[in-house]
Amino acid sequence: MWIFRGALKLMGQAMKKLLWLMLCLFALPAAAAIDGAQILQKVDRNLEPESYEAYRKLIDIQPDGSRKESVLYTLKKGRDKVVALFLAPPSDKGRVTLRLGDNMWLYIPDVGRPIRITSLQSVTGSVFNNADILRIDYSAEYNVEAVEEQKDALLLTLKAKTGEVAYDRLKMWVDKQHLLPVTIECYAASGMLLKTLHFKDIKDFGGGIKRPATLETDSPLFKGYKSVMLWSGLKKRDFPDEIFTLNYLPRIQELRK
Numbered sequence: 001m002w003i004f005r006g007a008l009k010l011m012g013q014a015m016k017k018l019l020w021l022m023l024c025l026f027a028l029p030a031a032a033a034i035d036g037a038q039i040l041q042k043v044d045r046n047l048e049p050e051s052y053e054a055y056r057k058l059i060d061i062q063p064d065g066s067r068k069e070s071v072l073y074t075l076k077k078g079r080d081k082v083v084a085l086f087l088a089p090p091s092d093k094g095r096v097t098l099r100l101g102d103n104m105w106l107y108i109p110d111v112g113r114p115i116r117i118t119s120l121q122s123v124t125g126s127v128f129n130n131a132d133i134l135r136i137d138y139s140a141e142y143n144v145e146a147v148e149e150q151k152d153a154l155l156l157t158l159k160a161k162t163g164e165v166a167y168d169r170l171k172m173w174v175d176k177q178h179l180l181p182v183t184i185e186c187y188a189a190s191g192m193l194l195k196t197l198h199f200k201d202i203k204d205f206g207g208g209i210k211r212p213a214t215l216e217t218d219s220p221l222f223k224g225y226k227s228v229m230l231w232s233g234l235k236k237r238d239f240p241d242e243i244f245t246l247n248y249l250p251r252i253q254e255l256r257k
Contacts, residue, residue, distance in 0.1 A: 036156060046210075049209065050076075050077075050078060051076060053074065056071070057069060063225060072085065072086055075237075079139070079140040095109070104117045114246050119131035131167075132166075141160060143159050152176055153174055156170075157169070167186040170185065180199065200213075206235065211231075215229040
């Protein structure tokens with residue numbers, strides 16, 4: 001009897017250990033998903049404050065070496081409100097683009113009213129599309145499917161939350177030290193690589209903002225073409241919601257200090 005009771009006790013202890021191990025194994029995927037989401041949110045805030053103003057120069061380089069340059073004054077509030085005013089070239093000066101979540105508009109002074117545009121179009125004729133130019137937080141558009149730890153980087157595999165997002169999937173290599181993106185590959189739902197983004201030249205903008213000042217992109221769909229985005233004057237600034245409305249677009253110029 002004593003031996004039988006001892007065997008039952010040992011079996012009970014073994015079952016407890018097995019149950020604990022199973023609970024740990026089931027918890028691992030959830031923990032990894034939480035970590036990936038936290039990393040992506042940190043990447044968002046390390047790239048820009050939640051609300052800011054900045055100047056950007058877009059340089060589009062043609063296969064023959066010719067260039068077109070655009071200068072934009074950009075404002076962002078929260079995770080998904082962005083507006084950009086064109087300062088150059090003269091042919092585009094005064095145009096304004098607005099993004100509210102998945103919805104985008106272009107205001108042309110001569111037309112006098114906003115017109116709808118899509119994320120995959122490009123108001124500049126660039127390799128950068130409207131989703132790139134009016135980028136909102138990555139964590140607002142994507143869920144983290146997987147995180148892979150590499151030598152100097154974390155590879156995040158991201159899946160679009162809705163079919164309205166410009167890219168179905170992203171592969172984002174994040175620098176471990178700075179938690180900033182180094183390279184992002186953008187894919188269609190078919191698995192086709194649409195473009196690659198390269199983040200370069202980390203710069204201290206002041207106010208605790210330290211991020212890449214240069215973003216370059218190339219695409220197998222636009223062979224020989226290249227686009228570059230240069231950041232300057234990035235700083236925290238709060239704005240009322242009124243600014244991110246269709247009626248306010250003709251007045252965005254008034255916000256430049």
